[in-house]
Amino acid sequence: MPSLTLHAHPLSSYCWKVLIALYEAGTPFAAPLLDLADPRARAEFYALWPMGKMPVLVDATAGRTVPETSIIVEYLDRYAPSGRRMIPGDAEAALEVRAWDRFCDLYLQASMQKFVGDRLRAPESRDPTGVAEARQVLRTAYGVLEAHMQGREWAAGAEFSLADCSAAPALYYSDRVEPLRGRLPALTAYLQRLEARPSFARVLDEARPWAHLFPRADAG
Incomplete structure (x- = not known):
């Protein structure tokens, strides 16, 4: 056990x-x-x-x-150490990983969840101003990541890291409320690499029975 x-x-x-x-x-x-x-x-x-x-x-x-x-x-x-660390031992490399982890949580995840939370409210309690603000934050964050991912395979350094663990769900769900695929080539390719990663593919497969519960918000 x-x-x-x-x-x-x-x-x-x-x-x-x-x-x-x-x-x-x-x-x-x-x-x-x-x-x-x-x-x-x-x-x-x-x-x-x-x-x-x-x-x-x-x-x-x-x-x-x-x-x-x-x-x-x-x-x-x-x-619970293994041969696969998510945060590198080098202090400078670890700082970059942590920075992009926070970026994904604060600007992608938090904004995406504003859409989802609003969708779960009764219509009379919705917050169109807050959703519009969250949409703008998402679009700005997409632009930052599109520029950052030029010529890169993973978000921070040469290896898959905590930053990518954070980016994978953040981008996957954000794309469903504010589509990015086809609009942003570097970010689209990065999301596709994340989805093909065995660890994330397994997570997506395990979530499939509940996927219909996600309250998709219309993009505008």
């Missing part, structure tokens, strides 16, 4: 980020389905992490509960 348990849902973009890192490293872990619509499961999860944000990693051997995706991946690199 693995000592690591990831409390996650297979449709969650932030859960995907950690799952990609786990699959890249081949780290054994358990992943019970976290259904926050179930009152009992929800209460148990909030008792584990009162902020209620998934995923959360529990290391039974160390007796530690680890929230927040970037911290979980760094924890795995440090305490």
Whole structure:
């Protein structure tokens, strides 16, 4: 029985980020389905992490509960080491990886989730101004990444890293609310490389039974 348990849902973009890192490293872990619509499961999860944000990693051997995706991946690199690190040991290289990880979370993920959250609201409670602002942030971030990915295979350095674990779900879902494919050639090619990566392809395959639940927002 693995000592690591990831409390996650297979449709969650932030859960995907950690799952990609786990699959890249081949780290054994358990992943019970976290259904926050179930009152009992929800209460148990909030008792584990009162902020209620998934995923959360529990290391039974160390007796530690680890929230927040970037911290979980760094924890795995440090305490569940394998031959496949997501953050390089070199300090300068690690700084670049962390910078692009934060870029993807703050400007892609957060903006995309504004679309999704708004779509889940009742029509009278929607926030068209907030969605328009999020769309502009996404478009600006796309432009930054389009320029950055010129001549690059991966987001930070020559190797697949935490930055790519973050970019994969962020770009995949952002493309569904503010399409980028065909408009931005370097970014389109990068997203296609990410989707072909075995770790991310596995995540996408596991999420397929829930994919119809994603509340796609119309682009404008």
